[in-house]
Amino acid sequence: MAFLEIRDLTKVYGDKVVLDGLNLSAQDGEFISLLGPSGSGKTTALRLIAGFLQPDGGSIAVNGKDITNLPVHRRNIGMVFQSYALFPHMTVGQNIAFGLEQRRFIRKEITKAVDESLDMVRLKGFASRRPAELSGGQQQRVALARALVFKPQLLLLDESLSALDKKLRVQMQLELRQIQKEVGVTAVFVTHDHEEALTMSDRVAVMRDGRIVQLDTPSNVYRAPVDDFVAESLGEANFLHGVVRSKDGSGFVLDLGDGIILPVPTDRPVQVGDTLTVAIRPEDIELAPARSTGSNLVGRVRSIAFAGNTTLYVVEALHREIRVRRPNTAGVKNGVAVDEEVALAWDSSAALVLA
Amino acid sequence: MAQTPRITGSRRRGGSQAWWGLLALPAALFMVFFFAWPLGQMIFRSFMDPTPGLDNYVRFAQTPSGVRSLFETLGMSALVTIICAVVGYVYAYAVRFASPRIAAVLLFAVLFPAGVNLLVRTFALQVVLRDTGIINQLLLRIHLISEHLTLIRTETAVALGMTCMLLPYMVLPVYSVMRGINPEYVQAAAGLGARPIVAFARVFLPMSLPGLYAGGLIVFVAGLGFYVVPQLLGDNAGGRFLSQYTADYMAQAEWGYGSAIGTILLLVTLTTLATAARVLKVGEILRQSFGGAR
């Protein structure tokens, strides 16, 4: 049995089913992200695990013990809120000590544990500061220290990094993950940022309408999304529809219409004549002046938009718009202009077959 | 170039800001003549009437009933403040965590009486409490008592009346502060292992204290100056307040002594405010709960 075991968890508000029979299990020490748009039920799921909400059905068990009907304060779960919820009338030290005091630790042990956890989040010497005197990143770390100091069985993170600016966020992602690994606590992380989910997690659960659509490792959800929703949730994607023409041992050939065919290597069982959708990430597509390559997929550049480290090209091909994103390298010109005819090409492994 | 456009701009803005300030002039003059001057006159009289000197204050200090009234004024105000704090806190808490509909009804119940004439409300309490009043009638009719209870003309009646009149000024700032407390703080405390009562005592209550301080200050200061309620619900023989003494001596044409008692009341009020402003920094909360509508 897994360390965290959630079965058929259901939550209903009025006639709106917010969580529709959620099933999720996590191994000890695993880091799992719940990724989805707002309204997908990810935050509700987290609040049910924490105990702030009561489920209308289903069960939650941690380490083999059913906690579904346990009140919040007896669950022994650490939580980091989006707002951090650091008590403003207490010092950093008092904030971190709070959980230990509730567990009736003696003074000496509390002081020691607080010092150690401040050390862990690299805030040594901050114990007597007030939360309001700290920067966003520092508050984030205090919140993490407070949630971990009493050695909870489970760590819950509710959009915990979204209040930070981009640069700090990337840094905190790594730091947070490192600390979680050191401590070895099982973590459930709610986010709507796919990059965050992909960088940090052991597994990502993509949620939609109160259900988990796909639960897999970051590379698998990214490279083998089960449908276009998942593919789109994990970043930009172009979807191409076609009919399977032929197949052999290593894959099949997809007819995209207009005489364009696409070889797709896959071990998925398909029948000739099936209608299929493949997704291709914009960054996987290469552009070249039309006549310079042998590619038979040719389109016309509709627009070019500079976006910092990449440039986004919108190319009209196959009667639709295909988005292409190329990295900007110093001194290298892509040499493509608007209205020019270009050839599109990608490595055949870049075509992701959707179920 | 002697003048850059930026300098012209800032100069013009400075000029217009001074011009705007002139609009406050009529009110400033009005308040000086019709507010500050009369208060000054009272203070002036307390030292000059009937003879220049501290006679009136010496007389006050040497009259046992005078000194007692100072302490009774402070005591009653403090008592009412404490009752209002307890009742008002419970009330505000109920409003804060009620459904929007019930919250609206509860807020209305405490705000509507505040809009009703104080005399009418005092009269209503008289009607309920007096010897042939509703409570006594009711208790006599069901034979719970054989003789009427003395409910009116007691300290209790004054305390009840003042509490009724002042409760809204406690409920509003407390509620306003409570509404600003993110529920996540209490959830965080529970998540850290605090039982509900501990989460309340260690997190919610300390965070709502600024509202209690602000409300307490308003109630205490307003209570010091209460006149109508003690006059109509209190016992004329005992428990007399500074405000009542002031009015009494004025009615007896003892201008100087009446003014002196009034000045002492003013001094007590201003001292309380100044101390509170320094200690509690309530200005911000007051502005939040009373100025900051919309």
Added chain:
Amino acid sequence: MTTRSWQWLWRACAVLTAAILLAPILVVVPMSFTNSSTLAFPPEDLSLRWYAELLTNPQWTLRIPVSVETALATAVLATLLGTLAALGMTRGKFPGRGLLTALFLAPLVVPIIDLAVGDYFVWALGWQVGPVGFGGSLAGTVPGLVLAHTVLAFPFPFLTVSTSLTTVDRTLELAAAGLGANPWKTFQKITLPLIRTGVITGAIFAFLTSWDEVVVASFLASPRVSTVPVQIFTELRQSYDPAAAAISSVLLAAAVVLVGLLALIPLLARRAYGRSTDNLAEIVSGERGVVAATS
């Protein structure tokens, strides 16, 4: 955060408090519809006798116009001064602003009996320094009452207008000025409509302040010129005449209308500006009781 039973206990306390606040007020109304000359609950022998008394007895018929005139004039004067002062204080920057704000808000905290005493001296004798002096003879006149009440009422329009001014987007005024409107036109067409809610709310509070005021009025009133509250105060110290219940019911009805109006203003304003209507609690609490805690 609390368990269910705690919640109910808490709620019961709140309901009890609300009942204690409201019940006495509501009891007075039926008691006024009696034919007997003593107050009783439930009232015996229903009649409008004491309301007729209000309309015929000179004790009341002389007071009502004085009260109405004083309250209306006070509302106008206080709102005018308060609006100008609010404009001056929020937009102007000059030394001594803090001190002036304290002066403007002081009537809220100064014991009302102290003002009554001071007014009593000054209204009769005028403003005198040594041999130089002017004014006086204001005691026992409607203008005297108006001036005294305007001091007490002034903070309310000052506060409500100041508050609405902080929400006014100054760029709108700059835009109007840029389109060629002179300062007065800009104020009239742009600023005034935007702060109208604050002005009206302030005016209603100012009216109520004067309408309900009894302490200062009883010091400044003469047997001929006096107000309704002063008359009620006198009656309540002597007898429990059902006429007091009748006039109380009338004042109560007036309060219902005015408080109702106060609750409606933000609702209407929100609708006018096309903003979403928040829940009722928000609106009721938004129009915080800026009513004077004076007595």
